[in-house]
Amino acid sequence: ALWAATQLVAMPPKGKAAKGKDAKGDPGEVKVMPVPEPPPAPVCLPLSETLFKEHATERCLLLAFADPKGSYKVQARAWTPGESTEKAANAEDWETSKELALPDGKIKLPGRTFHEAKIFSFEQVRLQYRMVLSHPKEIDNQYVANWFSTPSEPVASFVDPPIRLEAELSYDCDVMPAAVLLRWKSSNMEWLRSTMTESGSSKMPSDMDGAFAAWPGLLPMKVQVRWRVVRSLPTVDEALPRHLAQGLHHVSPAIENVTKDASFKVEDEMWRFVYKEALHGVVAVFQVRVGTLYRWSPWSEESPELAVEVPEPAPPGIQGKIELQDGPEEPEASSLLEPPLPEVAIVECIEIRNLTYSAAEA
16 A cells, blocks of 8 residues: 655644634634655556566566656565564665666556556565655755655565475376476575474474465466487387477476475475476486576476386286197007097286286287
8 A cells, every 4th residue: 555645734833822803813723834745655666578588597586667857766575484564664674676678668468558567676585665754845944755656565676596496207107198206405495494384383384385375476476397308219210399309498387386286295395296298219408497576586496307107017027828738648448438538728827916907908
């Protein structure tokens, strides 16, 4: 909410009653002095993919606000998990942020023609921002110097990339495409833990979805996977798509709800995500990145090479033995009166467990 006061009421000082001509004035009269509008609260917008590629390694945010006369500037202060919001009132903690120069000079926002969109760089990683007057305003020989907007919710100007990425083949049978189980850790787990836990407690919350949703500008809200082919396996005769044959990355659509499609295990503090779009019959490497509501992290380092191929079913120790007898041997004299024995097939019976559907048909 903005501070919407636009008038300052000057009440007469307390003291003795006036005498003479001054006593004839209207005792109910008050002096009203107009003051300027407070600065608008900036709106933080997600960085587009084009802007993110240009500023992927910078601590920056895209802010939109109405300032046709250039009267305001952006300030920021560092935010620490668990601290009181009242601390934001201390003017000494706020520092002026720097506006980044853009190639086109201006960012166009469809439908927001009355807003200006600018990218600001910050010294702080986790911060609150606000808008203040660039220059004091003089009213009746007095200055109004400290007009500012309401401080924002805490946001991250840079998102740490995932670390220790692992890729493992995951499959249930040989007739379904294989999936890839991706596991990774957060770069700054100590800070993530302190953000998600209550003040003075070290226990992680039971409702992990709610804990991440409580800080959409700070904690991971989305995840994206990309991969590239290192080489094809000799068992595959099909030609690769052109972009994969050239070693380019295949970038999958972003998953907008990371807590729904990926899981975070408190026991080992690792993320797990089952990726189902890998190409079968190749050796590939994978990368992931996570993002808040407003910006992505850089891509993680590549995973170790993984052969994306379901092995042929070959359970050990299951081999049938079939022996056929052409007929009886030379009969003895005592068995001459008995009828001849027919051809007999001797089959060794074995027990079969966990047989796949395709192997059962074979």
